[in-house]
Amino acid sequence: MAKILIKNGTVITMDPRRRIIKDGAVAIENDRIVDVGRTDALKNFQAEKVFDATDRIVMPGxxxxxxxxxxxxxxxxxxxxxxxxxxxxxxxxxxxxxxxxxxxxxxxxxxxxxxxxxxxxxxxxxxxxxxxxxxxxxxxxxxxxxxxxxxxxxxxxxxxxxxxxxxxxxxxxxxxxxxxxxxxxxxxxxxxxxxxxxxxxxxxxxxxxxxxxxxxxxxxxxxxxxxxxxxxxxxxxxxxxxxxxxxxxxxxxxxxxxxxxxxxxxxxxxxxxxxxxxxxxxxxxxxxxxxxxxxxxxxxxxxxxxxxxxxxxxxxxxxxxxxxxxxxxxxxxxxxxxxxxxxxxxxxxxxxxxxxxxxxxxxxVHWDHEIGSLEKGKKADIIIVEARRSNWIPMHDFSIVPNLVYSGEGADVETSIIDGKVVMENRKILTANVDRTLSRAQEAASTIVSRLPYRIKPRWPVE
Ligand SMILES: [Zn+2]
Structure with a gap:
């Protein structure tokens, strides 16, 4: 666990006022958010790890x-x-x-x-x-x-x-x-x-x-x-x-x-x-x-x-x-x-x-006192979403959330923090071996499908 600062991002807080902070920052200490505001207001936060979220959306997971x-x-x-x-x-x-x-x-x-x-x-x-x-x-x-x-x-x-x-x-x-x-x-x-x-x-x-x-x-x-x-x-x-x-x-x-x-x-x-x-x-x-x-x-x-x-x-x-x-x-x-x-x-x-x-x-899920928004005191469940991509540009103040919902996709997510722990950074998942899991999952699924009491035929010939 560490002190993490995410800065220079467009922060969609989901707080009661639904504030969106341009050039915003989020400070994390251990598993909690300790501050949310403009980047210049959080400049004294002594972080051990800093994420530069320029051209990125910072939002609740x-x-x-x-x-x-x-x-x-x-x-x-x-x-x-x-x-x-x-x-x-x-x-x-x-x-x-x-x-x-x-x-x-x-x-x-x-x-x-x-x-x-x-x-x-x-x-x-x-x-x-x-x-x-x-x-x-x-x-x-x-x-x-x-x-x-x-x-x-x-x-x-x-x-x-x-x-x-x-x-x-x-x-x-x-x-x-x-x-x-x-x-x-x-x-x-x-x-x-x-x-x-x-x-x-x-x-x-x-x-x-x-x-x-x-x-x-x-x-x-x-x-x-x-x-x-x-x-x-x-x-x-x-x-x-x-x-x-x-x-x-x-x-x-x-x-x-x-x-x-x-x-x-x-x-x-x-x-x-x-x-x-x-x-x-x-x-x-x-x-x-x-x-x-x-x-x-x-x-x-x-x-x-x-x-x-x-x-x-x-x-x-x-x-x-x-x-x-x-x-x-x-x-x-x-x-x-x-x-x-x-x-x-x-x-x-x-x-x-x-x-x-x-x-x-x-x-x-009766967990809104701890998750669902970026607010001081809540758990640090945060994602950083890359918005300098062809499916996001152009973006205006009125289209930040519409772009996210109508044009955004899961593949735009770059970094994910859960309970204050970085679980994915720059699209690399840090908590599991992805390649090995894909191979083992395919193998296990093929075995199960071969044992099912029914068969599903492809609609087109597979050679
Ligand atoms: Zn279901």
């Missing part, structure tokens, strides 16, 4: 509010199928084949891709063998939250393959989740957290909803869950309970600020109100809805949720469901798909998309 580390080796096997086939035919059989080593490699590759593209905090909705994901977070220096994707029921139309580690009874699920939270919440000086998780409605009994809710409230942590992802899932719930998804959860008396609900493409106006009244957090994953045709843009109510003041964060999902983990692309999608769907050109402005990827994301 991006928060990917939804990313499955364990699906990184599944890139390509979830393409061009609907959600139900994606889950039950393609991805669950893949997850059966993951062992400790491949789970770790999947997570490591995922962390490298997030660091490369400017993500400094990730919220993982869970898979299994999550200790291996935790290990990748520890080693790479990523900030993150992990969980177990709880499931305790299955049916002929929503079957779970044998060997899927999440295929457990209610009591066993509660037990493994409790252990994960106990083992991981608060690790690495608080950089890594753990919370409770439920996978998706058809695989969750009312007893599990209630049991998980009780544990989460007791431990003061969130519950992550994929909910109301598409019309099929909502219809499944309606047929069995006579209610839509959020209505049903509301009738169980469990909704509250700790519920962290992902996708949420299919909602009624009444449910939007319930989410607001209970301060539930909603995670928008525009890349996944575009890739898997969930309906978030066509039938979703994201503009209404945002207008009403519900906390809406932004995620990338996984390399099997998007397949990009570039949060710059996610911001672009959030700022564009809804205006196209509604034919309103300023429906979600780029500044809102940037909030969703930073301070709103921090609020969603």
């Amino acid at each position: 991006l928060i990917d509010a939804h990313c499955h580390h364990v699906q990184m080796l599944a890139r390509g096997i979830g393409d061009d199928v609907d959600l139900i086939a994606w889950c039950y035919e393609r991805i669950y059989p893949y997850e059966v084949l993951l062992d400790d080593e491949s789970t770790y490699l999947s997570a490591l590759l995922c962390c490298l891709e997030m660091i490369r593209t400017g993500t400094t905090c990730v919220c993982d909705p869970g898979g299994y063998r999550m200790d291996n994901v935790g290990r990748a977070l520890v080693e790479t220096g990523m900030r993150g939250i992990i969980t177990w994707a709880g499931m305790d029921q299955w049916s002929d139309d929503r079957p779970l393959p044998d060997g899927l580690p999440g295929k457990l009874g209610t009591a066993e699920t509660l037990k493994v989740e409790e252990k994960l939270v106990k083992d991981w919440n608060g690790r690495e000086g608080g950089r890594i957290r753990a919370c409770y998780g439920l996978r998706v409605e058809p695989n969750v009994s009312d007893a599990l909803y209630r049991g998980i809710n009780d544990l989460a409230k007791r431990d003061g942590v969130m519950v992550e869950m994929h909910a109301a992802v598409n019309v099929d899932q909502v219809e499944w719930v309606r047929k069995r309970t006579g209610q839509t998804v959020i209505e049903h959860m509301n009738s169980l008396g469990i909704l509250g600020p700790h519920w962290y609900l992902i996708h949420m493409a299919v909602l009624t106006d009444k449910e939007v109100r319930m989410l607001k009244d209970n301060d539930c957090k909603v995670i928008h994953v525009p890349g996944a809805t575009l890739h898997g045709a969930y309906g978030s843009a066509k039938v979703g109510k994201f503009p209404e949720l945002i207008d009403m003041g519900v906390t809406v964060a932004l995620g990338c999902d996984s390399s099997a469901a998007n397949n990009s983990l570039d949060m710059f692309r996610a911001m672009y999608e959030a700022a564009t798909v809804h205006k196209e769907a509604r034919l309103v050109a300023d429906l979600i402005v780029p500044e809102k998309a940037l909030e969703m990827a930073t301070i709103d994301g921090a609020r969603a």
Whole structure:
């Protein structure tokens, strides 16, 4: 740990006034930001390491509010199928084949891709063998939250393959989740957290909803869950309970600020109100809805949720469901798909998309007192983005954030600092061996694909 000064940059603070400081500087001591201001005002700060951010943007690291580390080796096997086939035919059989080593490699590759593209905090909705994901977070220096994707029921139309580690009874699920939270919440000086998780409605009994809710409230942590992802899932719930998804959860008396609900493409106006009244957090994953045709843009109510003041964060999902983990692309999608769907050109402005990827994301994961903006006293999660590139010039005062959201890309990120530690400098990741990880990940994925119970043929001849 050291004293670091980043100077001469355009600092997008994301502070309550949303100040942008031209010729700005950020001073870091150990894991915290100790000052933010104009470069000349910070000239007496005695730094051991100085970054000259001339022609660069200095901003809070991006928060990917939804990313499955364990699906990184599944890139390509979830393409061009609907959600139900994606889950039950393609991805669950893949997850059966993951062992400790491949789970770790999947997570490591995922962390490298997030660091490369400017993500400094990730919220993982869970898979299994999550200790291996935790290990990748520890080693790479990523900030993150992990969980177990709880499931305790299955049916002929929503079957779970044998060997899927999440295929457990209610009591066993509660037990493994409790252990994960106990083992991981608060690790690495608080950089890594753990919370409770439920996978998706058809695989969750009312007893599990209630049991998980009780544990989460007791431990003061969130519950992550994929909910109301598409019309099929909502219809499944309606047929069995006579209610839509959020209505049903509301009738169980469990909704509250700790519920962290992902996708949420299919909602009624009444449910939007319930989410607001209970301060539930909603995670928008525009890349996944575009890739898997969930309906978030066509039938979703994201503009209404945002207008009403519900906390809406932004995620990338996984390399099997998007397949990009570039949060710059996610911001672009959030700022564009809804205006196209509604034919309103300023429906979600780029500044809102940037909030969703930073301070709103921090609020969603209950971490906004420490991350999501560059302010004195907050954790030093900072990225430096190169802006003297052909996709950024020309830039004017009015187009700093629009350029970032509409023209920027993850590859523009040059340096990344997490918890005060430099994890990438001049595009070189310092916390892992990238080349070796790429080779090992390809090898592990090829082995898994050769063992899958299905085959995917290339559409074009590959010679
Ligand atoms: Zn997901």
